[in-house]
Amino acid sequence: MDAAAVMAVDEESGGKVQARAYEASVKFIEELTRKCHEVQTMVLAEILSQNAETEYLKRHEMSHGHVDQETFKTNVPVVTYEDIKSDILRLYNGDFSPILCAQPIVELLFSSGTSSAQRKMIPITDDDLQRRHKLLTSVSPFIKKSPDKGKMLGLLLTRDETITPGGLIARPGLNTLFKNPQFYNDNPYPYNTNTSPIEAIHCPDHFQSIYTQLLCGFYQRHDVTRVKVIFGSNLIWAIRFLKANYSNLCHDISSGNLNPKITNLSLRTRMTETFMQHPQPKLAKFIESACLGKNWEGILQKIWPNAKYIEAILTGSMTQYIPILNYYSGGLSLVTLNYASSECDFGYNLDPMCGPYDISYTIMPNMAYYEFIPLSPEDDVSGSQPKPVDMANVVVGQEYELVITTYTGLYRYRMGDVIRLTGFYNSTPQFKFIRRRDVVLSIDVEKTTESDLHKAIQTASIVLQQFNTTILDYTSNSCTKTNPGHYVIYIELITKTLANGIGLGVNILEECCLAMEESLGFYYRSCRKSYCIGPLEIRVLSNGTFEKMMDFAISNGATFNQFKMPRCVKSLSMLELLDSRVISSHFSPSMPHTLP
Numbered sequence: 085m086d087a088a089a090v091m092a093v094d095e096e097s098g099g100k101v102q103a104r105a106y107e108a109s110v111k112f113i114e115e116l117t118r119k120c121h122e123v124q125t126m127v128l129a130e131i132l133s134q135n136a137e138t139e140y141l142k143r144h145e146m147s148h149g150h151v152d153q154e155t156f157k158t159n160v161p162v163v164t165y166e167d168i169k170s171d172i173l174r175l176y177n178g179d180f181s182p183i184l185c186a187q188p189i190v191e192l193l194f195s196s197g198t199s200s201a202q203r204k205m206i207p208i209t210d211d212d213l214q215r216r217h218k219l220l221t222s223v224s225p226f227i228k229k230s231p232d233k234g235k236m237l238g239l240l241l242t243r244d245e246t247i248t249p250g251g252l253i254a255r256p257g258l259n260t261l262f263k264n265p266q267f268y269n270d271n272p273y274p275y276n277t278n279t280s281p282i283e284a285i286h287c288p289d290h291f292q293s294i295y296t297q298l299l300c301g302f303y304q305r306h307d308v309t310r311v312k313v314i315f316g317s318n319l320i321w322a323i324r325f326l327k328a329n330y331s332n333l334c335h336d337i338s339s340g341n342l343n344p345k346i347t348n349l350s351l352r353t354r355m356t357e358t359f360m361q362h363p364q365p366k367l368a369k370f371i372e373s374a375c376l377g378k379n380w381e382g383i384l385q386k387i388w389p390n391a392k393y394i395e396a397i398l399t400g401s402m403t404q405y406i407p408i409l410n411y412y413s414g415g416l417s418l419v420t421l422n423y424a425s426s427e428c429d430f431g432y433n434l435d436p437m438c439g440p441y442d443i444s445y446t447i448m449p450n451m452a453y454y455e456f457i458p459l460s461p462e463d464d465v466s467g468s469q470p471k472p473v474d475m476a477n478v479v480v481g482q483e484y485e486l487v488i489t490t491y492t493g494l495y496r497y498r499m500g501d502v503i504r505l506t507g508f509y510n511s512t513p514q515f516k517f518i519r520r521r522d523v524v525l526s527i528d529v530e531k532t533t534e535s536d537l538h539k540a541i542q543t544a545s546i547v548l549q550q551f552n553t554t555i556l557d558y559t560s561n562s563c564t565k566t567n568p569g570h571y572v573i574y575i576e577l578i579t580k581t582l583a584n585g586i587g588l589g590v591n592i593l594e595e596c597c598l599a600m601e602e603s604l605g606f607y608y609r610s611c612r613k614s615y616c617i618g619p620l621e622i623r624v625l626s627n628g629t630f631e632k633m634m635d636f637a638i639s640n641g642a643t644f645n646q647f648k649m650p651r652c653v654k655s656l657s658m659l660e661l662l663d664s665r666v667i668s669s670h671f672s673p674s675m676p677h678t679l680p
Contacts, residue, residue, distance in 0.1 A: 109225035113434070117510035120449045121476055128153060128453040131491055138182045140171065140495065153474070162457075162472060162487060162496045165204050172205050178250025184493025187211055192254040193426040205254065206426040212492050216429050219448060227421055227436050234309030234390060237301040238278045239322050240285050241293050243638075256426075258314065279304045281358065283351040290638060292346050294325055296355055299333055301388070302371055303359050308388040311416075312395040316405035317557070317649060319396060323383065323412055324631055330375040336360070338368035382414030393417035398440045399517040401534060401651055404541065406440050408554060408578070423517060427499065428452045428488055434509060444506045444514040449475070452491070456484035459502060459521075472496075478513050480505050485521055502535075525562045525652055527569040527617045530607035534651050540600040541573075544622075547596050553579040557630040559653050559662070563621070570618035573600065574653075574662050576625045590670060597622050597672035609676050619672040629665045636661060 116123065135141055144159045161167075171183050176192060187209040195204040245255035278285075280297040287293040301308060313319045326333075336343055340363035346352050374386045384391060394413055398406055398420045409418060418440040423431045430452075431445035447454060455472035460483075472487050486499040503515040519534035526532065537560060545555050556578045563572045597620045601612065611617040634647050636658065653659055 105225040109222060112222045113226050114510065116448070116450060117446065117512040120447075120510070120512040123449040124453060124475055125153070127450060128156065128489065131453060131489055132156065134491065135182075135184075135186045135493065138184060138186055138493065140168075140184050140493065157472075157496075160495050162455075162469075162498060164498050164500075168494075168497075172207060175207055175252070176205060176248045176250060176254070178248070180250065184495075185209060185491070187492075189252065189492075192248065192252055194254060194256045195426040204426065206494075207492050209492050212490070215451065215491070219429055219451060223432050223448075227432055227434060235277050235279050235304055235307040236310050236312050237297075237304075237308045237388065237391070238280055238285075238312040239294060239297055239318065240278075240280070240312070240314070241290055242286055243288055279308060281351075281354050283348070283354045287348045287351050289348060292348050292351060294322060295329060295333070295343065296346060296351060298322070298326060298329075299336060299355070300359055302333065302337060302367065303364075305367075305388050306390060308391050310393050310395055311384060311388065311391055314397060315648060316396045316398045316402045316409055316418075317647070319394065320405055320408060320412075320556070321631060321634060323380070324628070326375065326383075327380070330371065334368040334372040334375075337363075337371065338365045339363055381411055383412055385414035385416060391416060393419045393437075395419045395421060397423075399423070399443050400519060401538060401648065403441065404538065404555075404557070407545075408556060411554075425499070425501075427494060427497065428490055430486075430488075431515070444516055446509045446512055446514050447475075449512060453489040455487040455489075455496065456503075457487060457498075459483045459485055475513055478505050480507055483518060484515075502533075525560055525571055527562055527564070527571070527611065530605065530611050530617070532571070532604060532608060536605060537573075537651055540603045541575075543599045543603040544575075544596040547592065547599050548577070551579070551592065553577055557649055559630075559633075559649060559651055561653050561659060561662075566618055568616055568618045571620045572623060573597075573620065574623050574625055574629075574666075576627065576629050591673075593622055593624070593668070593670040594673045597670055598674060598676065601672050601676040604676075612675055621672075622670045623662070623666045624668045624670070625662065626665045626667050629662065632665075633658060633661060 132141070132146065136146070141160075144161070146156065146159055168184070172192070174183055175189055180189070185207060189207045190210050190213070191208045192205040193208050195206065240258075242258070243256055245253055248254050279300045281300065284293055284296045284300065287296070311319070313322065332343055340360050342352060342355050342360055346355065371387065374383065384394070394409065394416050396402075396409075396418070398409075398418055406418060417437060419436045420440065420443050421433055421436055422429065423433075423445040428451055429448065431447045433443050434446050435444075455474055456478055457472045458470045478484065481504070483502055483504045486501045486503055488497050488499060489495050490497070500521050502518045502521050504518050505513055505515050507514045519538075521533070524531045524533050525537065541555060541558050548555065554577070556576045558573060558575045560574065561572045563570055600622075601609070601620050608617065612619075630649060633649070637647055650658075653662065
């Protein structure tokens with residue numbers, strides 16, 4: 085049998101495997117989502133039964149067979165991470181008695197710390213790792229009904245891991261995924277292999293990792309059918325990395341010699357033996373020609389002409405990056421598949437090719453027991469906390485804060501994530517991720533949420549559009565050094581004709597300040613009217629500032645994959661970095677017109 089015939093047989097065989105996997109996945113999703121309430125009752129009963137003898141449940145009088153939902157809700161309080169931090173620190177320091185969970189804790193997963201201003205440690209068991217992997221492999225064929233017969237340019241990074249005083253591995257959750265052999269050996273998409281070798285993904289030095297992953301992507305540019313990062317902001321960072329390093333990358337391709345900055349021995353060996361056996365001056369010339377000049381519109385499609393879509397998380401604060409990703413990608417589809425955290429894998433987008441602004445996730449009812457705290461705009465001001473409701477009592481259109489109870493020892497744990505119910509898949513709720521509840525600006529009685537701030541940024545963006553200017557990224561701070569205090573919005577601009585936005589009239593940026601104030605809520609405008617809050621200030625930053633912020637965060641323990649730009653900066657060190665790169669400052673010229 086000749087090579088073409090062998091390939092045809094392999095492709096036919098792969099197609100049959102994929103068809104069977106899709107049928108099994110459809111059956112799994114349909115059964116799970118139709119029996120949502122039954123599954124939830126079973127999950128809570130299992131969690132409480134398995135962990136009945138734990139110290140935490142005994143502390144709340146739950147060790148005598150009380151597994152019904154009402155007793156659970158009466159006895160066990162709704163908590164935050166801070167409430168259970170002392171229990172987790174005992175695990176960290178080597179107390180392996182059944183404190184939170186009866187099963188052995190095998191790892192502590194670090195959260196990013198960029199959303200909630202603190203880096204959390206989440207206990208994990210081997211059973212839960214298997215549960216997450218099984219869910220991924222069960223759902224994946226459903227959400228990828230027609231896998232591309234090509235390769236994935238996955239810009240995925242890991243970070244150094246630590247061993248706790250008690251001997252546990254402590255690492256970011258994505259490290260656990262990327263270092264699991266099943267991630268490579270039990271892939272439900274036989275055609276979607278990664279262009280990056282394992283050595284590049286596992287390299288802890290971010291420069292060496294991203295440099296070699298881009299290099300591998302260039303060598304396999306015609307094979308790439310999708311681009312994958314964790315967050316949309318990661319791809320923006322990678323593009324800026326490419327701008328700064330394309331000349332060196334092209335030199336490597338042209339000469340066949342790897343940059344001496346790549347010092348990781350296993351990575352260097354893999355690159356030279358697999359990818360860089362011969363100089364390729366034509367490829368180098370093409371890449372250099374594509375990257376020369378200031379106009380990078382459609383750069384991803386120019387370099388990877390067969391790419392069909394970008395896979396990244398683009399909900400919540402990540403929607404900020406959709407316009408700039410559309411610019412760089414040349415209009416490639418933007419796809420978000422799942423909603424997950426260190427604490428739990430929550431849900432999947434069962435319509436992945438929908439527009440990025442239309443993404444809704446379907447909750448996976450077998451992963452945890454879920455409750456929902458109903459929210460209203462007044463709650464953020466009053467600090468009141470309505471009682472949580474279960475899945476059977478959620479209402480379409482209502483916003484909720486998500487509360488979870490997991491197999492690994494989180495009980496009625498407030499995630500701090502605000503979601504909006506958009507509908508149901510069979511009997512299972514679907515939702516949009518809206519914001520983090522605890523990321524707010526406040527000077528007086530008002531509390532401005534992340535979604536309020538994002539709305540204000542969008543309003544300013546409309547003003548800037550007429551000047552071919554886009555807000556690349558932003559963050560904020562409640563400045564109390566002045567009297568009265570005021571909001572400071574830090575922005576980095578990208579302009580087709582002007583550097584750093586320099587040349588925009590001062591009145592234009594003042595107009596942006598006023599437009600932002602007019603978009604903010606009732607309490608903010610009331611405080612402005614009574615002079616309890618000073619005029620809003622925009623501080624324009626020099627190019628590359630947000631890249632330096634990410635580098636700073638990574639140097640202090642964050643990871644490239646998990647990093648999300650904090651929308652409200654409280655770290656003095658980060659504020660010093662921001663203020664050191666301010667190139668102009670502008671204030672709202674008057675009171676908001678839309679006064680209460």
